[in-house]
Amino acid sequence: xxxxxxxxxxxxxDTDLHKAVFxxxxxxxVRYESRRNGGGMRHVRGDVVAIVDRGAVITFxxxxxxxxxxxxxxxxxxxxxxxxxxxxxxxxxxAKNARRDRDRALTATLKGKKG
Numbered sequence: 001x002x003x004x005x006x007x008x009x010x011x012x013x014d015t016d017l018h019k020a021v022f023x024x025x026x027x028x029x030v031r032y033e034s035r036r037n038g039g040g041m042r043h044v045r046g047d048v049v050a051i052v053d054r055g056a057v058i059t060f061x062x063x064x065x066x067x068x069x070x071x072x073x074x075x076x077x078x079x080x081x082x083x084x085x086x087x088x089x090x091x092x093x094x095a096k097n098a099r100r101d102r103d104r105a106l107t108a109t110l111k112g113k114k115g
Contacts (some may be wrong), residue, residue: 004059
């Protein structure tokens, strides 16, 4: 399995991460077509998603981590950029709602203890 310079730069010197990405790419538990990567596939194993195209790992990410938009995604006026910004807004909104719900639950619990 080959790795692009981008993928290798993201991995750095972390041998455990390199192994996890390699296993996701070569022995995924789930595979599906990558909408943004014409012809590429997303290979998922554990919490690692490796983007594989023509036998090479293009990039990867943690399946549970939401990362901030990159500058190129912010400036991208194509459908992919529009989708990325919409997804980022949705994630921010979900996080805000989760914080609000936790705050309300805490407030209700504290009020219950006073009475």
